[in-house]
Amino acid sequence: MRGVLRQYASTGSALLLGTAGLTIFTGVWALAAANLNNEVLLPSPLSVVYTYAELLTDGSLLGDVRASIVRVFAGFFIASSIAVPLALILAYSRVLRGLVMPLIALIRPIPPIAWIPLAILWMGLGDPPSYFITSIAAFFPIFLNSFAGGTSLQQEHVNAARSLGAGPVALLGTVMLPSALPMIVTGLRIGLGQAWMAVVTAELIAAQSGLGYMIQISRLSLETSRVLVGMTVIGLLGAVMIGALGVLERRVIVPWNNPR
């Protein structure tokens, strides 16, 4: 009972401190905007709120959000459905590992943005290049963490399972996969964050909808408060998505790492 109370108290104080931090930040911003008195260089928080209301009522904000989210998840699913199996196969096969790992080491340092010219050449403008860019961005964190999860398999666990009658198939499903799962999920969380950042980059250049595109267009028409709406929505949604995946991870996917 006391534990529950303490938990509530600590959640409460965290909430309080967080709100205070945000309030101070907004205050400084409002002060700076009032002193500067230039809506193009730095719109006030209040005018950003008005712009939010305006973009929500005409429905354009929701449309852009939907376009971006679809792209992020498309890229994220493409990336994870290739990266996770590939990483696990490479973790268990020395020959394939030797064959593929140098290639991966060479491709990994190339930032997703450097792929945009090729993506546009190959796929034109619109959704496909954005899927491509987001999946490139999500691939490496998912792959590298899954690989680490696959190689961190403990010999004791394998031996224990074999001495309890587990054959190769049971070993794969009941030992290898669950033992790699915590790292796989960490990779997925980081990969989702990377994909979310990359979608904005892709849309700045290679798309005609979405939050990145909306930011770019508003910059050209000097509607800075719209730029700020786009930026804050990106921050907010990113935090919510990664936070939700974190909760899912702790409660549902790998509860054994976070016993309550």
Added chain:
Amino acid sequence: MARGTSPNTFRAAQRPAGTPLGHAPHLHVVGAEARSQAESAPRLHLDNVTVRFSSRAVPAVEDISLSIGRGEFVALLGPSGCGKSTLLNVLAGFCSPTQGHVHLDGEPLTAPSAKCGVVFQKHSLFPWMTALDNVAFGPRRLGMPDPRRIAQELLDTVGLGHVANSWPSSLSGGMQQRVGIARALATRPPVLLMDEPFGALDAQTRSLMQEELLSIWDKLRPTVVFVTHDIEEAIFLADRVVVMQAFPGRIAQEFAIPFMRPRSAEIMDSAKFIESRREIADIIRIEARKSFR
């Protein structure tokens, strides 16, 4: 009796008895007649087993022959590097001998099977399964009926029925090892192999676990091979203590342990116990000095 030798030592050339100066031997050094008893219907039989790792010049285990009877509790005792864990891995089928053969109930033993339950030193519970699912793992793999009930009963036996639904990471080291023992016993294996299972526990927990193990063994009577470097633990638990020497790993001497069962921790204070401990410690010291040179 000449110093350093004993007439009833089996293969005296390889296994000098080393009766210590000034002490009459309290322990019965196992000789040929006792060995033939175990050999009449051995549960486990090792025949000139040698294990050589390619990375090392000296074999980890060299030319070991050993018979272990049904329901016998044997301790493999020796310093680190004497090959006792390697020998246990051979018995578990995790590692195959470079030379020689291992038989379980007369059948050649080549791969891990549910006939040999294994308790590891530490961290061997599956962290992604609750205590109950860990114990139920073996019965599920073997398609035994009602694995959850089997697991719950075994957890009750080791006194952990109340933490059946806990994750291993939330259990203490001693509790984890008890779950490990329950898991190894869940498939009703005729043989239980234990690799320094209490080595990572504090002294109080270890002594409680030793008594707990004896009471479980008393109920189920599996054949136990127990690896340890703790002389008192070996004497307290085992019917027979096999002392090993290092570089290469060989059997230095075997001792039959005379204490009646059931045993309680009080016997560790008896003069007979202390005498036995001294006798075995002397052997280990002599062997250690030899390989030190």
